[in-house]
Amino acid sequence: MKKWVLKAIVQKGISFLPYKHRINYLFQKYITKGVRLSPLYFEDRLLHLQHHLEFYHQYRGDLRSIKTLELGTGWYPVVPIGLFLAGAGEINTVDISALTNRENVLLTLKRYLEYESAGKLAPFFIPDPTRLEEARRMVAIADGLDYSQLLENLRIQYWVMDARQLPLPTASIQFITSNNTFEHIYPDILKAILISFKRVIHPDGVMSHFIDMSDHFAHLDPSISIYHFLRYSNQKWKWIDNDIQPQNRWRITHYRQLYDTLGIPITKEENRPGDVAAVKKEPLAEAFKDIPIVDLAISHSYVVSVGF
Numbered sequence: 001m002k003k004w005v006l007k008a009i010v011q012k013g014i015s016f017l018p019y020k021h022r023i024n025y026l027f028q029k030y031i032t033k034g035v036r037l038s039p040l041y042f043e044d045r046l047l048h049l050q051h052h053l054e055f056y057h058q059y060r061g062d063l064r065s066i067k068t069l070e071l072g073t074g075w076y077p078v079v080p081i082g083l084f085l086a087g088a089g090e091i092n093t094v095d096i097s098a099l100t101n102r103e104n105v106l107l108t109l110k111r112y113l114e115y116e117s118a119g120k121l122a123p124f125f126i127p128d129p130t131r132l133e134e135a136r137r138m139v140a141i142a143d144g145l146d147y148s149q150l151l152e153n154l155r156i157q158y159w160v161m162d163a164r165q166l167p168l169p170t171a172s173i174q175f176i177t178s179n180n181t182f183e184h185i186y187p188d189i190l191k192a193i194l195i196s197f198k199r200v201i202h203p204d205g206v207m208s209h210f211i212d213m214s215d216h217f218a219h220l221d222p223s224i225s226i227y228h229f230l231r232y233s234n235q236k237w238k239w240i241d242n243d244i245q246p247q248n249r250w251r252i253t254h255y256r257q258l259y260d261t262l263g264i265p266i267t268k269e270e271n272r273p274g275d276v277a278a279v280k281k282e283p284l285a286e287a288f289k290d291i292p293i294v295d296l297a298i299s300h301s302y303v304v305s306v307g308f
Contacts, residue, residue: 004217004224008240015242021097037076037104042111045078046124048179051302052079052208053086053125055268056175059206059306064128065089066174069200071163071193071209072181075099076108077156079179084154085112085127085135088175092168094159102147109154110139164192168200176200176207182255183212184246194262198308207264207305211255214299216247225278226299233285252298253291259305268304273297 056063064087070079073095080093113135115121127135138145138153151158159166176197182190197207214226229249232240241247252271259266274297288296 002221002223004221004228007217007220008242011242011244012240015244021099021244037107037111041076042078042108042115043124045076045179046082046115046121048177048210049079049082050124051210051270052175052177055208055302055304056206059267059304060174060204063088063175067172068092068175068177069094069166069168069173069197071176071178072184073100073158074179076104077158078108079177080156081105081108081112081154082125084156085131086125087128087131089155091154091156092159092173093156094161094163094166096160096162098160100158102150105147105150105154106139106142109135113139164189164196166196166200170199171202173200174202174205176205176209178209180210180212182209183216183248183250186246186248187250187254187258190248191258191262194258194264198262198264201308203308205306205308207303209303211252211301211303212299213251213301216245225282226274227279227282227296230279230288230296231283231285234287236285251288251291251296252301253295255301255303259303265305265307266303267306268302270302270304271298272300274299 053063063083066088067090068083068088070083070091070093073080073093077093077100080091083091112121112127116127116132121127134153138150142150145153161167185193201207215224215229218224218226218228229237229240229247237249252269256266273294276293276297279293279297284296
């Protein structure tokens with residue numbers, strides 16, 4: 001049995017269990033090894049942070065003291081802690097499930113300090129010196145800080161809730177980001193989340209979202225291409241997909257259309273062109289046959305919006 005099929009079956013089964021996200025975390029931590037704070041994972045998130053910061057600097061300048069919001073906290077809050085180190089005043093991060101914890105927050109903070117001490121953080125961004133000292137003091141007294149105190153010292157407000165119902169004031173957020181999150185949200189829900197973002201973002205705000213449009217099963221199983229899931233009809237995909245790590249299979253065309261429908265500007269679109277030849281090898285389902293092959297091939301994208 002192929003690895004991707006086995007993972008699909010296991011996650012489908014887990015999706016029907018109580019505490020499914022916790023069980024999935026253990027499955028990925030000890031079986032697939034997909035949720036460790038490895039150097040590869042950490043640097044991947046650092047690269048996203050670097051891009052988000054560059055976009056904000058390009059369009060709005062200094063982010064010190066601004067209010068930020070991240071969609072999809074995940075297991076390790078690399079971007080929120082990075083925003084703290086960069087000088088952001090208030091960092092909000094929201095996830096539908098409580099995936100992170102005190103241990104993971106502290107581990108992420110220590111990893112930042114390790115990279116900074118080794119000179120490996122500078123290629124991504126230069127931390128604010130005052131915040132760097134605060135981080136060092138936090139680690140030094142970590143045994144005396146509980147989870148809420150640790151988050152408070154990091155200026156992080158961690159919301160475990162539906163992002164469609166954010167308890168944030170209208171026009172209060174200057175910078176909204178996400179990483180590898182949009183592709184896991186079904187269209188109707190994503191539309192409502194973006195409407196929520198339109199309400200909370202400041203008129204001069206910036207949104208920067210990194211979207212991974214590849215078949216995530218291919219991350220585990222190299223025997224299939226990153227376009228493999230485009231061969232299945234919507235009905236068949238429902239049997240394969242799961243609500244632990246759902247994949248909406250949207251292409252860049254769909255995201256452009258949604259933004260246009262909601263009146264959200266796309267100021268910058270930075271795409272990885274992907275592999276047109278690999279797409280041509282896939283027997284495409286009807287739902288994807290009318291999309292230009294160049295758009296089907298785009299595998300990853302930063303979608304940046306400025307001015308609301």
